[in-house]
Structure formats: C-alpha cells, structure tokens
C-alpha cells in the first residue's frame with residue numbers, strides 16, 4: 001500500500017517521526033516500565049516532560065519572560081469564554097474583528113460576557129475575490145474597549161492575515177489555532193495568543209495559551225478555576241489533572257520542530273508547499289481558489305472544481321489514492337487541503353499529481 005497523506009483540518013496529521021517515537025515508548029516510557037500516560041502528573045518524571053515541553057515552546061516562539069504559557073483544556077472554543085472572563089476586568093465591551101466562521105464563533109461566546117463591537121475587516125468585493133483590509137485601516141471602536149480579538153488564520157475559508165495590528169495600550173488577542181508555530185512570531189505585540197492543539201501542536205485535548213503578565217489579575221470572580229489564567233499559571237497548568245498524554249505528544253512535536261531547524265526553517269518549507277499547491281491551482285482553469293494572494297492561508301487551502309457535480313468523484317478517487325480528508329467544510333463546500341507543519345512536501349506533490357490526473361480524466365484526455 002502506498003503512503004497515506006491526511007489533509008484533515010483537525011485533528012490533523014502528526015509528524016511521522018513523532019508517531020514512531022510515541023509508538024516505540026508507548027508501554028515503556030524512559031525505562032519506567034509504564035506508559036507516560038500512566039504516570040502521576042505530579043511525579044518527578046512527568047513534571048520533567050511537562051517542563052521540557054514548555055521550555056521548547058518558549059524557545060521556538062522566543063516567548064519573552066513576561067508571558068506565561070498555560071496548557072489548558074477545553075480546546076480553542078474554551079478560550080472563546082476564558083478570554084472575556086479573564087481580561088474584561090471592569091470594562092464591559094470588547095472589539096471583535098470578523099473575517100470568517102471562527103472569528104464569528106468567538107463573537108457568539110463573547111456576547112455572553114460583554115458588549116461585542118463587531119467589525120468586518122474584509123474588503124468589499126465585486127469580483128468574488130476575498131481580501132482582508134490592511135491593518136492600518138482597522139478601527140478600534142473606543143478607548144473603553146477591553147481588548148481586540150481576531151483570528152489570523154480562518155481555517156474554514158483559508159484566509160490568513162500576516163499584518164499584526166498596532167492596538168496601542170489595548171491588548172490584542174489572537175486565535176492562532178490553525179497557524180501557530182507555522183512561522184516565527186513577534187509575541188510582544190500580543191496580550192494573549194491561544195490555540196487548540198489538534199492542528200499544529202499535537203493531539204486534541206489541549207489548548208495552549210500565551211498570556212502577558214499584566215493581564216493575569218483581572219479575572220471575574222465567577223471564572224471557573226480551570227479557566228482562570230492566574231490560578232493555572234501559579235499551578236504550572238496543573239490545578240487539575242492536565243491531559244498528560246496530549247501534553248507529552250505536543251512536547252515531542254516541539255522537539256521535532258527544533259530538529260527541523262525551528263520556525264524559520266519550517267516557514268520556508270510551508271511557503272514552498274503553499275507555492276506549489278496554489279501555483280498549480282492558478283495554472284489550471286479546472287481548479288479555483290478565490291482568496292487574494294496576500295491573504296491565502298499557508299495552512300488551509302480551499303479549492304473548487306470546475307463543477308461541484310464532480311466533488312463526490314474527486315473525493316472517492318482521492319481516497320482510493322490514499323489522499324484522505326479533502327472534503328471542504330460544509331459551510332463553504334468544495335475541497336480543502338490542510339497542509340500544516342506535519343504535511344511533508346511529498347504529500348503536496350502527491351496531491352497535485354492526483355489533481356492533474358483527475359483533470360485530464362474529466363477532460364477525456
């Protein structure tokens with residue numbers, strides 16, 4: 001059987017080398033005679049795993065000392081609630097920038113806790129091309145807004161924002177669930193960055209939160225303890241039992257990223273993969289993608305076929321060729337290839353080879 005490539009948006013594929021290592025030590029971790037998932041989270045052995053994972057993440061992202069890293073539960077969506085609960089403080093409103101489904105879902109949750117000032121930052125479009133306004137044109141509603149929330153990579157629509165807005169004294173909050181660790185990042189521009197793990201960090205069950213120290217003292221009294229950043233940080237993210245196996249696997253992914261040469265190296269590979277795939281889509285009039293070049297996501301590549309009547313055949317034949325999970329999100333239809341860090345360039349080449357073959361077949365060539 002030829003190699004399977006998994007293009008799922010999440011939970012997504014993990015690096016092959018990481019899976020092999022996890023398999024090798026699955027029932028006997030570090031000669032303890034037990035699996036790492038059977039260790040107490042308070043044991044010396046496990047604390048070493050947890051601490052190394054945090055340090056490796058700090059190294060990769062060059063996280064400054066005045067930021068805490070929290071390994072949380074509740075996924076990305078848990079943070080939709082945790083953010084307002086933790087940092088509204090005595091303010092009653094927050095700004096949410098809208099670019100697609102995930103930024104809108106953050107609003108739905110945010111509205112339970114505060115007045116949400118919504119601002120659509122997509123350009124008005126007449127030609128069907130989707131583009132985001134430059135950050136210099138984004139408006140902050142008032143100086144009383146507690147924070148500005150946005151989603152730099154809309155996983156469903158494949159829209160990525162590379163600009164980082166300057167929000168002055170107002171904390172900038174970013175949902176980086178689908179593009180964290182895909183490139184180097186200037187953490188100091190943000191108040192909070194959070195990400196569900198199952199796209200570019202590790203398996204599901206974990207969310208990583210990077211939060212600036214000065215935002216730790218504002219939590220509402222009713223904030224659930226397990227979502228309270230200060231309490232979690234003070235307890236090394238072990239206020240309650242963390243998802244220990246997910247945390248361990250995330251740690252292996254961080255080590256793998258370091259071995260690849262860190263985030264600058266992975267950024268180059270990601271750029272190359274995206275260039276190949278978008279380049280092929282653009283070169284063909286059978287496939288299409290309507291996102292403006294500057295905003296094309298390097299992680300999630302949605303595309304359409306000449307006719308949606310062909311979608312089912314495309315997906316079936318792709319599956320038969322061991323190219324998995326290419327169905328687009330039900331809201332936007334079409335196809336979507338998620339090509340996170342773990343997707344090797346060979347996977348992208350295999351996909352393009354299949355797309356060429358499918359196109360020729362449909363044209364009867």
Ligand SMILES: *Cc1c(COP(=O)(O)O)cnc(C)c1O
Pocket residue numbers: 010074075076077078102151153154155175176177178196197199
């Ligand atoms: C997947 C995703 C989420 C939701 O994550 P869960 O862990 O399922 O809660 C939130 N935001 C973005 C941008 C995502 O891609």
